[in-house]
Amino acid sequence: MEVTTTAHSSDGVQPIVCFTSDEPAPFAQETIIITKQQDIEQRCRINYLEAQQIRDKAKIKALEEEIILKDAKINDLNKRLFGKSSEKSKKQNSEKNTNNSDQAPKRNRGQQPGSPGHGRTNRPNLPLVHAAPLDLPDEQKKCPDCGLPHIRKPELDKQSDVIEVEVKAHTRRYSRPAYTRNQGCTCDNHLPTIITAPPPPTLIPHSSYDVSFWVEAILNKYRYGQPANRYLQGLQDLGCPVSPGTLAGGLKNLAHLFDPILEALYIRQMGEKIFHNDETRWEVFVEIEGKVGSRWYLWVTRSQSVIFYCIDPSRSATVPGAHFAGLQNDLVIIICDRYSAYKKLARLADNIILAFCWAHVRRDFLDAGRAFAELNEWGLDWKERIGNIYHLNKLRLEHWNPELPLSEQSKQFTQCQQTLQDALQRMHDEASKGIMQDNNKQQSKSQASKRSNSAQIKQKKVFKACLIIGRDSPYLSKTQMCRWIII
Template structure:
């Protein structure tokens, strides 16, 4: 009971990040034979290191600011002779100008000068494209709203307050109504992401809670679930009221063949495709590691035992990293692969030996029993280096959504929840493709505006995996990167 109490306290108050830290070791166990933690280096440039490369801003536009001498100073202070203009001494500063303005559209009218019959007397230039018919806010405004909420994960009210400081007062209802109008524009792109993601050969999955404040028949409360599926070149978020096996089951086609890296949550094991052998589950070593950390913290008398297993898992990661960093035809790959298999075999032998001991304490036995039950899924990476050791990458994908959940609680309507899932998916996929989401979003929404506020007839050019190389370079996150 005391051990479980310590474990629960650590879950509530302990540090959740598994990144090593010399100040906060609450999510780690330190042994006497562990190397001492080095003191953090001092801030600033080190004498023994080369200086940082000066950043290049030549791609930014230039606004000239010519500084002249006052008239009374353009003469010689002794004789009063006029000074002759020469060249300039140039320097640069980086500035950012954030301003709201009214774009006044003047459509030129033309009067007929002939007497031809059945012709309009006045001809007017076509109207400017509008994203939302009769809407007051332009594309640039909607780009800022979408990026701030679904990429920056800030409450929209905070953005509107910032705009009021700039002299622009936009009603929250106007923004909400506009976002609802924009939601259908992203549905075809989202469907393309779903189809592409489900075809991945190796994928990862995870889920986190998401609040949707609507009354749904047959459901108690407002807790929904945001599922993330990380594929080869896409990331898909799915919003569902259920945390059951039906969600991942519905994501992958009935005939799919995929290795799915997951934690040990039972919903994945209950998938129909898993039972039929079409989806192969690979289990996460990071979650196994957390089991041993929990035992070492909850039961101090078993700390040394837990440390021994943490050291074995550390070796597992080290050899796997060496194998991944070496080409398959490199001798270093063969060496790393041999050491990796030796480490796994030793861990299996150690597990069997400890479980055969009738005096093994209950907390330790519970962890090792789980390890043994999931051993096949935990060791699939041995024969397929494409399979990662953990699902940390998919866990990182849900961090932004978790931040948004804390900042603005979730979604107040069904359409809002769908929009969140679609924008989370698009932003993560574009980031994976190293595409600037601001540039891409402006391009896409302007294309919708030119199509009368509707989805373009052909969405293929907007999909990262179908985009031309020229367009990818144009939309690249680093405009100076030509590689």
């Protein structure tokens, strides 16, 4: 028996399906007849859906990668916020009284211009130490024209009090005998009516503080790192109250006395060949035109014999560029982190080679391992390799004689040197291999770490005869007891 089944199109005119069979036929044996227009429409629809599917898959893949990166950022932020940190400090509440900030203009710190001063502070409780009298020289005890001697007038003697700080604060009083002109002296030489020796010299003219006071202040503030307020509190406990303005103004007036020393230290440092550099933010509450906020930067340059500090409102390459403009050697090495200002400095100066810090590279691998769970083992593996470099360098430095050049070191040192170079070569080969494998993949943080490590090794010219300095750098901000490797 023959059965014919006909299905009509949506417009009810053209049949689109027709097959004849005694029994239900499989789909492979059924025949579908459609018009050319319907075929074109179906193909266009299929192509559209396929293109839409490709776009949706790409969008889903991009969203999945974005989720992975966001999860990594969350892990990193959680580590920074809740992880252990030796530099973590409590937040200060800077939003107090913000509602009243617009009611009155902000006034400058310290004593206001035009306000009356408090005068010199009386210190009646300080013990009085009498010094040797400051008398006139014999040739000044007589008239310079006629030679008649001046008449001694003890009742007109002048007193000069100078405050000194030794073990305990005291006032040192100098007695200056007074003289008047002889009655028989009629010379017109403009001598004063009362003639005495001049007051004792002080560092700051017309100041009542002697050299010992300023020596103590400078040592406590800059040598021992004691805050000025705490130092003034100590003086008050000794019975010698000093106002903060007196200390600040005195130190400002003494600054120019150190210019020759600063110049000599700078010239000495520029004659050396190896430098450690770093910078950190530094709050300076000084308003300058074009500068917003109080954030300045403290730059430090350390060589073998000099530590040079510079406070500047800028963090650009112009600051180290100006400092190293006076280099006296044809080739120097600057040990630093990978901050872009140092890279620009090396590009502009042909006599500067950068040696990057292994501690910063090690930190990148640890951050990648913490952010991406699948990279944890890989990051720890690189951490062990870098740790082995530290260990080999430590063994090498045990045989290092700083008085001999590299070519004349002992046999033990040469062996340790070769072992270290072999380890660095293996590390370089492994890093290059990892980069080659990732060349055709989408770049991620792990790939950035590998590329950063390789770029560092290339820029440091690894695997040549090298000198590795094992020197702790506790003076650098946020990096204590950090060993640097110079290649």
